[in-house]
Amino acid sequence: MHSFDKDPDHVAVEQVLRYARQRLLMDPIPLDGPQTEEYLTSAAGQTITAAGLGAPRAMELFEHTLAPACLSTDHPRYLSFIPCAPTREAAAFDVVVGASSVYGGSWLEGAGAVYAENQALRWIADLAGLPECAGGVFVPGGTVGNLSALVVARHTARNKATAAGTGARPWRIAATDNAHSSVVSMAAVMDAEVCGVPVDEKLRLTGPALRKTLEEHGPETFFAVVATSGTTNFGVVDDLESVADVCEEFGLWLHVDGAYGGAGLAAPSVRHLFNGIERADSFIVDPHKWLFAPFDCCALLYRDPELARTAHTQEAGYLDVLTKATEWNPTDYSIGLTRRARGLPLWYSLAVHGTDAYVEAIESTLAVVRHAAREIEARPYVELVREPDLSVVVFRRLGWEPADYQAWTDRLLAAEFAFVVPTTFRGETLTRFAVVNPHTSKEDVTAILDTMA
């Protein structure tokens, strides 16, 4: 099947590129929506067969049956969870990455790609104010980024304890309830324990509360503190400066999870909220969230990458040619060995547009959310739960029960008008807009609010 003679007219390649071109240039984009398994079974049937369906039929199935059963996360009114709104350049370049068989794990095999990815990482490190020696790798997502960083934190803490002769094996991570679900989940993978720190009245992790928790449980039992720069539910940025002070005092690793909100570093109007981030030992931001790259892309940075290399490098005779080399091998800085050069779509888009365009696009989404907040305040039937820090706004519809929120969500989706799901906070059902798409307009959020009257 690899032979060119099998398909001399390159029908499959032509079809795939035609579809990709059409989808990349589509305007407007349909929201589309999920279908039941019964529907898909009857419409698509058995797609994997011994003889194969052939390119035209397989593409037709994808284009007309499977793709429309997937929500367009880049639709301007997809405001649930954290949307994904790649620039056309980033999304188009993903096709190139797939077509090029570039191996992004080592300098030996992918020097050009690694060089480019590292420049994109450097831009992010500079936004955060990390030192020149900082470096890292693009991993599939925030979950893997958090896991990879926490593995380094524990490895470093245990090595320190061994060197000091204390024999301590710290197993705890300090974080608030508002930290992303992946922190608890990845702690379970590591057989570590997350110790909850109470938040302040602004829902932030702060230094004084952190100190109290550490003292209550014994600071020597902790190997890391996870602060969040942009919580998923509310977009809250923790008080990084006071948290960094306490981490420094106790010699604890500070990991900052900016998977969603880290992009705000580029926006002058909110940059002050991130003060203290330059003191992080590790930091993540997902370009597939608010930095306009396609799935799956998380930038993971370390203040001292050598600590990460020690924790993550895989050793084997067949890898010696890589591990004994002095060049930068991205695979040495995270979980996983084989890696797609997944930072390249971001690199290409940054190279094409320049960083000023990113600043402008991020600020434009912030302006839309501030508009949404004012609209919510002006309407008698809705109420802001908290003034937004970043580009997420959470609000309640007065008088609605959970079932009303769900019915409203279902109605909007069935009409392909918008995708806005409920959330909960402290037992109350609410709803939220997460705006990371520069195509989401003030008119879009106004129109959605109108449907709640």
Ligand SMILES: Cc1ncc(COP(=O)(O)O)c(C=O)c1O
């Ligand atoms: C703050 C935060 N951390 C981590 C994650 C997990 O990232 P991913 O879904 O890319 O694994 C998310 C996802 O929304 C997030 O918002």
